[in-house]
Amino acid sequence: MNLKEIIKQKLDSSFPETKFEYSDYKDEFCVKLDKNFIVPVCNLLKNDSELQFLLCEDITAVDWATRKNRFTVVYHIFSLKNKFRLKLKADVDEKDCNINSVTSVWRAANWPERECYDMYGIIFNNHPDLRRMYMPEEFEYHPLRKDFPLLGIPGSLPLPKK
Amino acid sequence: MEKLTKNNVHPKIVQALLQDTDITIEDALENEMILNMGPQHPATHGVLRVLLRLDGETVISCVPELGYLHRGYEKMAENMSYYEYIPHTDRLDYISPMANNVAWVLAVEKLAGIEVPLRAQYIRMMVAELARITSHLVAVGAFAMDVGALTVFLWTLREREKVLDIWDILCGARFTNSYTRIGGVANDAQPEALAKVKWFIDQFDDNLTECEKLLNTNRIFIERLENIGIISAEDAIDLGLTGPSLRASGVEFDIRRAMPYLKYNEIDFNIPTYSEGDCLARYFVRVDEMRESAKIIRQILDKMPQGEVLANNPKKVLPHKTEIYTRMEELIHDFMIVNFGINPPVGEIYHAIEGSKGELGFYLVSKGEGHPWKCKIRSPSFNNLQALPHLVKGHMISDVVAIIGSIDPIMGEADK
Amino acid sequence: MGLEAKLNQDGFFVTKLDALVSWARKNSVWPMPMGISCCAIEMMAVGDPKYDIARFGSEVMRFTPRQCDLMIVAGTVTYKMSQVVRKIYDQMPDPKWVIAMGACTSTGGMYRSYSVVQGIDQFLPVDVYVAGCPPRPDNLLNALIMIQEKIGNTRARDFQDLKLPELNVIQSN
Numbered sequence: 001m002n003l004k005e006i007i008k009q010k011l012d013s014s015f016p017e018t019k020f021e022y023s024d025y026k027d028e029f030c031v032k033l034d035k036n037f038i039v040p041v042c043n044l045l046k047n048d049s050e051l052q053f054l055l056c057e058d059i060t061a062v063d064w065a066t067r068k069n070r071f072t073v074v075y076h077i078f079s080l081k082n083k084f085r086l087k088l089k090a091d092v093d094e095k096d097c098n099i100n101s102v103t104s105v106w107r108a109a110n111w112p113e114r115e116c117y118d119m120y121g122i123i124f125n126n127h128p129d130l131r132r133m134y135m136p137e138e139f140e141y142h143p144l145r146k147d148f149p150l151l152g153i154p155g156s157l158p159l160p161k162k
Numbered sequence: 163m164e165k166l167t168k169n170n171v172h173p174k175i176v177q178a179l180l181q182d183t184d185i186t187i188e189d190a191l192e193n194e195m196i197l198n199m200g201p202q203h204p205a206t207h208g209v210l211r212v213l214l215r216l217d218g219e220t221v222i223s224c225v226p227e228l229g230y231l232h233r234g235y236e237k238m239a240e241n242m243s244y245y246e247y248i249p250h251t252d253r254l255d256y257i258s259p260m261a262n263n264v265a266w267v268l269a270v271e272k273l274a275g276i277e278v279p280l281r282a283q284y285i286r287m288m289v290a291e292l293a294r295i296t297s298h299l300v301a302v303g304a305f306a307m308d309v310g311a312l313t314v315f316l317w318t319l320r321e322r323e324k325v326l327d328i329w330d331i332l333c334g335a336r337f338t339n340s341y342t343r344i345g346g347v348a349n350d351a352q353p354e355a356l357a358k359v360k361w362f363i364d365q366f367d368d369n370l371t372e373c374e375k376l377l378n379t380n381r382i383f384i385e386r387l388e389n390i391g392i393i394s395a396e397d398a399i400d401l402g403l404t405g406p407s408l409r410a411s412g413v414e415f416d417i418r419r420a421m422p423y424l425k426y427n428e429i430d431f432n433i434p435t436y437s438e439g440d441c442l443a444r445y446f447v448r449v450d451e452m453r454e455s456a457k458i459i460r461q462i463l464d465k466m467p468q469g470e471v472l473a474n475n476p477k478k479v480l481p482h483k484t485e486i487y488t489r490m491e492e493l494i495h496d497f498m499i500v501n502f503g504i505n506p507p508v509g510e511i512y513h514a515i516e517g518s519k520g521e522l523g524f525y526l527v528s529k530g531e532g533h534p535w536k537c538k539i540r541s542p543s544f545n546n547l548q549a550l551p552h553l554v555k556g557h558m559i560s561d562v563v564a565i566i567g568s569i570d571p572i573m574g575e576a577d578k
Numbered sequence: 579m580g581l582e583a584k585l586n587q588d589g590f591f592v593t594k595l596d597a598l599v600s601w602a603r604k605n606s607v608w609p610m611p612m613g614i615s616c617c618a619i620e621m622m623a624v625g626d627p628k629y630d631i632a633r634f635g636s637e638v639m640r641f642t643p644r645q646c647d648l649m650i651v652a653g654t655v656t657y658k659m660s661q662v663v664r665k666i667y668d669q670m671p672d673p674k675w676v677i678a679m680g681a682c683t684s685t686g687g688m689y690r691s692y693s694v695v696q697g698i699d700q701f702l703p704v705d706v707y708v709a710g711c712p713p714r715p716d717n718l719l720n721a722l723i724m725i726q727e728k729i730g731n732t733r734a735r736d737f738q739d740l741k742l743p744e745l746n747v748i749q750s751n
Contacts, residue, residue, distance in 0.1 A: 025509050026272060054399045055415075057514075057545075060538040062527055074525065076512055076540070080399065080413070083420045087512065108402025111548045119236070134229035134577060135693070136658055143237055143692055150234075150241050152692025157657035160664035160701045201662055202612065204641040209614055209659060230659045231615055234691030250688065256616035300619070319626040326623075337620060337712060574615050 003084050004029050006050065014044055028087060035073070035090040035099045042105045045077065045086070053077040053086060056106035059113055061092075061120045065146040070094040071122055075102070098123035119144035194222060199562070201230045207304065207566065208573035212550070219558050224551045228544075231577040239537035243503035244270045244344060245480065247537075252338040254539065254575040257300050258293035258518045260329070262575075263342040268423060269513040269524035270344050274506035276478050282346040283424045284466040288359065289332070289341060290424075290515070291455040291462070295366075296325045297518035298406075298448040298455075305445060305567035306377060309386050317373045324362050331355045344504065345479030346472035360463055363456050374449060387441040391553040391565040394439060401552060402545040405520025406447040407569055411439035417516040428465070431458050441568040448570075478504045503532020512540075519543050519570060541575035596733050603647075603673075604729035605635045607722070610646035610670065612663060614653025617680040617712040621652045629715040634722055643669040648725060650718075651702070654682040656693045664701055673737055675729065677721050678704045681711040 004024065011020050011031065021032040033041055045053040055078040062072045069091035078085050092099050101124035102109045113124045115133040121142035124130060131137065139156065141148055200211040209230035215222045235254070239247055251266040252259035264286045271278060303318035326336040332355045333341040333348055341348050377383050393403070398411040408415055416433045418426040434450035436443035473479050476495045485492040506528045514523030520542025527536040546569050553565050585591065611621055624631045631637050640646045643666045655663055667676070678698055681687030684707040686696035698704060705728060708721045 026511055028511060055404075056402055057404075057521065058512075058523065058525065058538065058540040060525060060536075062536045074538075076523070076525070080415055080420075085421070085512070106402070107400045108545060108548065111544065115544075132229075134232035136229075143234065148237075148692070150237055150691055157693070158661075159657065159695065160661050162701050162703075201659065202641075202666055208618065209662075230656060230662070231654060232656055232658065232693050233654055233689050234693050238689070238691050253616050256619055316627055319623065320628070323623070323626065323628045336714065338616065 003051075003082055007031070007045075007086065010044065010048065010051070011041065015041065028085070030087040030089060032089045032091075035092055038073075038075075038088070038090050039100045039102060039105065041088070042075075042077075042102045046105055051079060052081040053079045055080060056102070056108040056112075057085070059102075059109055059116055061116050061122055061144075063120060063144065063146045068093070071097070071120060073099055073116070073122065077106075092122055097121060098125055100125045101127040103127055118142070121145065197559070204308075207571055210547070210566070210571060210573055210576075212562070212566075214554075214559065214562065216559060219560075221554050221557055221559060221562060224554045224562075226547055226550050228547070228573075228577050231573045233578065235539060235578045236537055239534055241533065243532045244274075244506075244534065245499070245503070247534075248342065248344075249338070249340045252340055254541065254578070255297070255517060255519060255522070255543070255572045256338070256574045257572055258297035259337070259339050260289040260293035260341060261297075261515070261517050262522065263340060264290045264424075265513070265515045265517065265522045266524060267342045267344050268515060269511065269526055270504075270506070272513045273509065273511045273526050273528055274344070274478055274504055276345050276473055276475055278346055278473055279470045280425075280467050281350075281469045282471040282473075284462050285347050285351050285471065286342060287424050287426070287429075288351070288459055288462045288466075289329075289339075291458050292325050292328065292359070294455045294518045295452050296322050298452050301518075301567075301570040302373070302377075302445065302448055305564075305570070306383065308563045308567040309383060311377065311380065311383055314373055314376050317369075317376070321366065321369055321373075328355060328358050328362060331358060343472065343480065345475055346470070350471045356463065356466075359459065363459050363463075366456050367453065370449070370452060377445075384442065386561075387445065387564055387568070389438075390441045390557060390561050391568060392438070392440045393549060393553055397552065398439065398549070401549040403520070403549055404545065405517070405542050406451060407444055407520070407546055407549070409433065409435045410443035410447045412437035417514055417521055421514075423513075423515055429458055429461050441564050444568040478506075505530055505532055510536075514540065517542055519572065519575075520546060522575075539575070539578055541578065543569075543571040543573070543576035544578075547571050547576055599734070600730055600732050603732075604726040606638075607634075607636045607648045607675075607725065607729065608638045608640055608646045609636050609648045609650050610643055610666070611639045611641070612649055612651045612653075612666065614651070614655065614659065615682075617652035617683070620712045620715055621650060621679065621718065624715045624718050629719065631719065631722070634719065634726070636722060643667075644671065646670055647673065648675045648677065650677045650679055651683050651698055652679040652712075654687070654689055655695045655698050657695055658693070660695050660698070660701055663698065667702055673732070675705045675725055676702055677706045677708060677718075677725060679708045679718060679721070680713055681709065684708070687711055 008022055018034050018037050023030045045051055057076040057078050060074050064070055071092040073090050073092055075088040101113055113127055116122055117130055118132040118134055195216045197214045197216055201209040211227040213225040251262040254262045299318040299322045303315035306314035329339055330336045333339050393411055395411045395413050398408050412435055414433050414435050431454050434447050436446055480499055481492040486496045508530045510527040512523055512525045514521045522542055523540035525538040526534050529535045554562050613621055678684045682689055683698050686694050706721045706724050708717055710717050
């Protein structure tokens with residue numbers, strides 16, 4: 001049985017109360033899940049002796065602009081044991097723009113989640129230090145949202161006096 | 163020494179300190195001393211700002227602050243075509259621009275499903291390994307300079323200039339190359355360039371040994387780095403380290419081996435690992451990797467086949483300029499690609515290569531348009547820097563400089 | 579050497595103090611390497627044995643603004659960084675000069691985005707702009723020669739009406 005089947009089986013048997021969507025595009029295995037289950041699922045994937053997804057590579061989000069669930073948070077995790085990369089996705093709506101933080105699972109998730117908050121304004125619950133990553137603290141907008149113009153909003157960032 | 167408290171400082175000074183908005187940690191005088199390092203500091207390799215809380219000279223905690231070089235790469239990627247973005251990747255990790263070019267085009271080719279001719283793949287491998295050598299040369303030189311050995315820096319830069327001369331011949335630019343194209347490389351590697359690469363590799367080993375001798379027999383250098391900034395393998399993985407910093411902690415993880423891209427599965431090379439996990443081990447890994455890269459390049463030069471360097475895929479790959487000027491069909495394709503882009507199918511991919519700092523990945527989402535709907539750069543420096551607070555805790559302030567140098571962050575890609 | 583030959587013959591020579599000062603000043607420009615991004619690497623290359631900025635008397639790169647009279651702003655200046663650049667410029671003693679190295683520093687270059695200042699002349703007086711992305715080291719040396727020319731032409735009266743910046747001084751009693 002290959003690893004994709006094992007992941008499917010483990011997830012389905014451990015979380016019968018929710019439904020997972022699996023996809024496999026260009027040999028990249030992806031699991032789409034309900035955002036409320038992100039922490040337990042990540043815990044399982046990391047601590048299972050057969051899977052061991054120990055390395056959290058990247059966390060980001062995609063802004064779909066017009067879709068009902070406007071944002072999708074995307075996690076890339078890697079298993080050093082199996083040399084396998086897994087993509088996790090969870091939809092987040094604009095009205096209820098928060099998701100549980102996975103910093104308790106991987107400490108590496110800290111900064112990528114902060115970056116995601118800075119760029120998209122998605123709140124990560126239980127994050128130890130949710131500040132802006134790049135932009136100044138007093139900046140009001142979230143630049144990677146599709147409704148933010150490329151050239152920015154005039155006057156939103158101050159310049160020193162000449 | 164008497165401890166400084168609020169009572170024996172004039173209230174005006176206390177007030178002024180509290181009004182200073184640049185100090186983000188409150189009540190500077192109530193606690194231990196707060197030291198602000200950067201963003202303009204010679205040892206921060208650019209514009210990294212680090213706030214240190216000190217007890218005497220010992221670092222109690224450390225808060226890195228990024229964003230001083232945030233240029234909005236990901237937003238710009240959403241507003242330009244895949245071709246237009248190639249020059250921007252040069253400036254991500256500006257010590258090894260070639261490797262970034264390769265990473266970007268590999269990601270786009272995976273998204274659009276383009277097959278690349280064999281010779282182009284070998285050329286890409288060659289330039290990526292040369293980029294690794296230049297990057298590690300600067301890293302080792304700057305690292306040595308940070309801990310007080312200035313000569314090494316001049317010697318390693320001398321070696322680096324030779325590679326830049328090769329790039330000058332290869333693609334006409336010495337620093338920001340933009341050499342790769344979607345579907346191949348901009349122009350074939352000329353025999354002069356390949357001869358120069360061979361010459362460089364042949365003399366490189368001796369020159370590297372020469373540089374190494376300056377450091378490996380230097381007691382000050384060794385004693386300043388040994389047992390400084392130790393990180394265990396578990397912590398390193400948990401904090402998301404990749405690249406030389408991870409391999410110095412004893413984890414043999416290299417994307418070239420774990421998920422081979424290009425033709426790395428046909429090449430024989432070792433992955434240098436050390437188990438100590440301190441600054442000295444990180445330095446040794448870099449030097450060993452340079453030797454391995456030289457070995458890889460030697461094999462590439464032997465194996466490199468003749469043939470085309472640009473894929474024949476008119477809807478997706480820009481044709482040569484000479485053909486555009488003389489043939490109607492190529493002109494039409496050129497017009498379509500330049501104006502509307504290459505329109506990869508709807509989908510999303512993540513592709514990572516082993517950059518010189520670690521895993522350099524691009525996550526691309528396409529909606530079938532000429533420009534990406536979303537582009538996320540997984541930059542190794544960003545994730546490696548995250549381990550900085552863990553590494554410097556409990557060390558002296560002079561060690562902070564060494565530790566930052568041993569991680570080798572490049573702020574261009576850390577800040578994006 | 580020119581000067582010694584002259585002194586051997588006559589034992590002294592006559593010039594204006596003004597000219598002597600600016601001659602000395604122009605041949606020992608101490609740069610402040612404000613290295614921010616890619617251009618900083620090329621600025622490092624200027625100091626290496628191949629290009630060797632020491633030929634122009636400017637190898638003394640000082641990382642503290644208090645000891646410098648030329649600021650080389652090398653790299654993209656973002657809005658967040660602009661406050662820092664200005665602060666460092668204010669700390670440099672007069673007279674001082676600025677080189678804007680590279681396209682992004684001069685005009686914003688290829689970064690027309692929300693976070694990049696479109697040219698540092700919006701908040702700094704710039705003396706020489708250097709084209710290139712990044713400029714080749716030779717080009718930076720050319721800029722240095724231009725700055726030297728400019729410094730050589732300055733006279734004391736140019737600084738007579740110079741307005742001193744207003745600094746907040748905290749007095750301790």
